[in-house]
Amino acid sequence: MAQRRTVARPAKVPAATKPAPPRNQPVPFAGQLASSRWVDSVMATLTPDQRVAQLFMVAAYSNRTRADEDSVSALIQRYGIGGLIFFQGGPVRQSRLLNRYQSQARVPLLIAMDAEWGVGMRLDSVVRFPFQMSLGGLKDNEPIYQMGQQVAAQFKRLGMHVNFAPVVDINNNAQNPVIGFRSWGENRENVTEKSLQYMQGMQDAGVLAVAKHFPGHGDTDVDSHLALPLLRVDRQRLDTLELFPFRELMAKGLGGMMVAHLNIPALDTTGVPSTLSKPIIEGLLRQKMGFEGIIFTDAMNMKGVTTKYPAGEADVRALLAGNDILEFSEDIPLALRMVREAIDKDQISQAEIDRRCRKVLALKQWAGLDRYRPIELKNIIADLNTPHDQYLSRQLSELSVTVLRNQQSLLPLQRLDTLRLATLTLGTTDTTAFQRRVADYAPVRHFWLPASPSLDELTKMRETLKLYNTVLVGVNNLGRQPATGFGVTPEMNVLLRELGGKGQQLVVSVFGTAYAVERLRDLNRAGAVVLAYQESQNAQEVAAEAIFGGISASGKLPVTVSRTYGYGAGLATAGGTRLRYSFPEAVGMSNDLESRVDSVMNGALAAGAFPGGEVLIARRGTVVLRKSYGTQTYGPSARPVRNDDLYDLASLTKVSAALPALMKLQDEGKFSPDMTLGQLFPEFKGTNKQDLKLRDVLTHQARLKSWIPFWKDYTKPRGLFNALFGKSPAASMVSLTKPSELNRRYFRPDSSARFPLRAATGLWARQGFPELITQAIAESPLNDKPGYVYSDLSFIMYPRFVKAASGKPLDQFVRDELYQPLGATTLGFNPTRRFPLSRIAPTEYDSLFRHSQLQGTVHDEGAALLGGVSGHAGLFGSANDLAKLVQLYAWNGRYGGQQLIKSETLADYTRCQFCPDNRRALGFDRPATNPGLNSAQSASPASYGHTGFTGTLFWVDPKEELICIVLTNRVNPTRRNNKISSLNVRTNVLQVALESIRQKPAVETTVEE
Structure with a gap:
């Protein structure tokens, strides 16, 4: 990017003071105009009539018929016109057409466009920047300079050289039908400052800026496309208001000026449109104001000119008035013939035509047409819609x-x-x-x-x-x-x-x-x-x-x-x-983040790691990537995943429901990690769990069993404890993996007062299951040896404590205390009660227990026996809503102006409790001592998060102010597919996110559920 020039705020001109002519900086192409072998050589090849033709710019479109295209080709080949102004169409079609036109031109064509808010103003498939009035209220004008640079980049990619922008008119008339939103506003200093930034951004990047509509079209109530507006102001007002921004831009090196079709008695009493007025163009603009750049007419087909001056005559008058280039002439053959007649009659000299032709050629050389190359069509759409373009457009909208x-x-x-x-x-x-x-x-x-x-x-x-x-x-x-x-x-x-x-x-x-x-x-x-x-x-x-x-x-x-x-x-x-929604560049991340995450996720899809999933990455509270991949299930008719789909979060339930509930209760003085299980649960008094400390339990070092397949005790023919403790390990595994027959004493196909717990679609469990499971946990043995063993058992119990301490079931407590204040409406249990099944990603076909496809019912069997509400599994939600909770953690318990969890509580829960022997925080996972074992290689030691069996993850890195969420349904159709871990999909996504900040090489990692 070219060095930005500092623009001083123009001083106000007192109403009674006549402004002095400015000392103008040279126009951009002044060097080529002064001495150019290329200009000399081209001039030597042109006939007098061809030199006249260089002063005409014809309208072109890429959305019209072949006959229209051929008519432009004829003008190029027969008459040697100097340039084109493109209007509506598409970038690929226009580029193909322009390559054709340039190949037919003896002298490369000068290409212009009215692109006041970027090429997207005229062409489809191109990012659009905001209107000028949208940006008129910006306090910082630097982004407008950047917009100028990016618009220039769009022009150069499309082989164009001149932008008829900025609009410099001061719009102080609300009834103006033609300028309005196209103006920066009504204040002359504000209009000037923003116009300077836009102009300099474009010209520093090699595209000529053309200020319009001289001498000022803002205070009119007539559209010059339809009639000739009358500007009823005196000369003093013009000098101090309308002309002010034009004068300042000229002083800073403005290269082009477009003259409006206006009747301005204060400048020309004849009633002639300003476009055709010698006193206005030659007398005021050239001589008094000292403008040395290219002067363009406004479109010569507008009613502001044609109602009084027919084609041909209007063109001659425009040249006699001092214009250099005539835009959108209605009849090129007639105009050229009449200009030749005017030369023959000595109304204008051939020398004057030659002088203007040299200026046009000098501009062409400055624009690079002396080294013309055809437009490369490959990747043109991507090049016109870069991540930086999209971010800048978004940033400008935010600021407005x-x-x-x-x-x-x-x-x-x-x-x-x-x-x-x-x-x-x-x-x-x-x-x-x-x-x-x-x-x-x-x-x-x-x-x-x-x-x-x-x-x-x-x-x-x-x-x-x-x-x-x-x-x-x-x-x-x-x-x-x-x-x-x-x-x-x-x-x-x-x-x-x-x-x-x-x-x-x-x-x-x-x-x-x-x-x-x-x-x-x-x-x-x-x-x-x-x-x-x-x-x-x-x-x-x-x-x-x-x-x-x-x-x-x-x-x-x-x-x-x-x-x-x-x-x-x-x-x-x-x-x-x-949360805010923007692009990686907004928070200092590289623009290739999306493409690199795409590579990880699409590679996983190709390998069959999961049918579909979603990634959400945010930094500093700004969501920079939120994208879904794949389909809900495998198969040609499967529905594509959408960003508002819900996923079974599996073990993320522990840190997204049970754990925040405990933290809230701790803030209320009802819980402490220094309590024991016996203090929390009367059912554990007198058992081997009575004296287990919660700080040990929450870090998974309290010797609790990893898990218990409760459902096995209520199927035929095997019993739970025989399967677990009464047989050899090999026999136990066989009993746990073979299909079972459900015991009718505990399961029914319809709900009733005795069977109120929904275990799956068409399967209801007996009401006493919570007590049976509590008893099984209470009676289960402890592990023989101390040390870290990841366990579900305590989290299954926490809903009982939450209800006893708060008077509300866990699902209602977290909804009232957290999810609703966060606006996280999809987070919750038993989602089919609130959302259509089509929005919920299916998980496994359960061939062992429930004998059905699981969709909207918790995947975990133990949570299913509890009616879908547990502290270890059962939570569903979308990535966006989960991000609100995770951002609450990253923002130390504050979100939406509310301190929902005390910062000191979160600090305790997210720190490592027993390092280096045990990496875990209270409930949260943290990076293992061996980097990459359970998190990304580049994750900071202070980072924390969790993973879920169904293929889910969230991670927070406080050092980088980063959160990363990956949700998939990798267990569809079977849990035996563990490619998501063998391919390190989730941790690789996190690694890519971290590298987009740090730019470190990717490292293969593994993950523990």
Whole structure:
């Protein structure tokens, strides 16, 4: 990237002071213009008529017929026109077409585009940057310089050289139908500073910037595409306002200027359009202001010119006025013939034509056309949509969000567990990006209304929304024209007037031009008003993130929209209180993160390690990767995995349900890891477990058995304890792996008061199982030798303690105390009670116990006998909701403005308790002494997390402020598939995430369940 130049804030010019001509910096191509062998050599090959043709730029499209394309080819081959301006189409089609056109040109063609917010303004399949007015309220202008650089990179990749941008017009007229959102705003210093950054970003990267529309199109109420606007201002106003940014850009080396079609009596009393006015172009722009760059006309097919001056005559007049290049001439053969006649009549000299032709050729040399090479088509779409482009567009959208109203600090929203939340989108009947992002933060119901609903629809919606205490309204599908009220309808205002009554919080987000805010009545009824300026996906998503505190709002209004909301209005809100969604570059991670994770996950899919899965990686509270891979099951008709799918989290239940419940109870003084099992469980008094210390139990060194296959004791013909303790190891294994016959005394196909525990679809267990399992644990022997042995048994018991200590079952306790405040609505037990089966990833076909395909029922047999609710297994959830809990851990127990777990409690639970002999923290796993045994090679010693038998993992690295989540259903269709561990899939994903920060080589690792 070229060195950024510092731009000083221009000083205000007093109204009574006549500005002095600036001392302009040289235009970018000044060196080639002064002395160039290439320009001399090309000039020597051109006839006088061909030199005239170099001053014409023809419109081209890549989405039209072959006949249209051939007509442009004819102009290139027959007349030798100098350049093209491309409009709508696609990047690959345009590049193929441009290669054809360039191959037909005797002199390489100068290629331009109106790409005010990037090439995506004209072409499909290209990332778009925000509108200029969206960026008008940015406090820091550096990202606009970066945008200029990236837009220039897009141009160069597409073989283009001139961007008709920035729009330098000061838009101080809300009724302006043609500039509006295309302007930076109404303040001359702000417009100038941002225009300078954009201009310098492009020109430093080798693309000519063209400021427009000279001498200022901001204070008009007529569209020059349709008629000739009259600018009713005096010369003093023009000097101190409209001309100010043009003058400053020229002083900094502006290379191009586009002249507007305007009637400006203060500059030319004849009524001639400024494009054709010699006093304006030659007298003012060239002589008085000293501009030495290329002067372009605005499109010569616009009604602002053609209603009075027909084709040919308009072109001649434009050249006589002093323009260098004529854009979009209506009739090239006629124009060239009439210019030749004007030369023959001495209206303009051939020498003057030659001088301008040399300037055009010098510009072509500066743009690299003296070394022309065809456009390489390979990878062109990827090159136009780099991760940096996407990040920069996202960053600009974040910085632009403007909060206009925030009564009683409503934003960011607090206490999600107290909200009954609804979204209402006005102007569309489809789920919007705003609504989808809201759903990432909290449980919500979505509603829609068209822009002009019927009275019946309005009445029904008003009644429906009374059920919700917080309504987030998105105003979508707005227009850009003042004549249409910017798309705001009377019906919208009727509904907004009736919302936000007593007991209901109303947040209105405007996804359209700032001027639409004035047309929305009764916004004072809203608790908060958010302006996102446009309806792009980025704009909608970052508005939602600002509402929930994922990002801060810092934008300011670049224009006055009403008496209430004037220029500079904008309230700051807090960010970083909940998850934010962006790109790796936002938090100092490399842009190849996604491709490297893709390699790991796609390799695992190809090897058959699992049917599908999801990866979520976040750093510093910012989700930088959230992506699903594969399908829910194997087979050609399997449904692709989606980011909102739920997974059986298996042993992650220990650290995502049981452990946070214990920490919460500890904060309330009801639990301590220095207690004993006998103190927690009356059932253990008098047993060999009575005196086991919780600190030993939670670190798996209390000599508890690893696990007990409880279900075996209630099947035929083998009994549990015979299988475990009464036979040889070989005989025991046989008894545990052969299919069993369920005992009807304990299992039934239908639920009833006696059989209320759902063990699988169509299989219900007897109500006394929790007591039977508790008894089995109490009577089980301890391991003969002390030392670390990973055990499920204590975690099976913790729900009993949680209920005794809190009065609530474990699932209700963690829901009320953690998941609802976090907005983690998918985390929970027995998910089929709340979500459709289609959203839940299937696990194993259980051929030994339940004899069915498990989907929505816990995979672990012991948890199934407990009705799906246990402390060691049974929790389901999505990666996004699990990330909220994990981020709570990473943020020392704080999330969404609430301290849900004391920081000192978390610090104790996540530290190694008995290192170096035992790596474990309290409940959490930590990196083994031998690096790579259970975690990534590069994981810091302070990191912690857990894995799950079904193919799940989360890991927190406090040193790098990183969290990593991998969810799969690797046990589908059988648990015997252990490729996820043999291939080190989960730890390799974590390693890639760490390397994207540290850039260390990958190391093969293994994982322990």
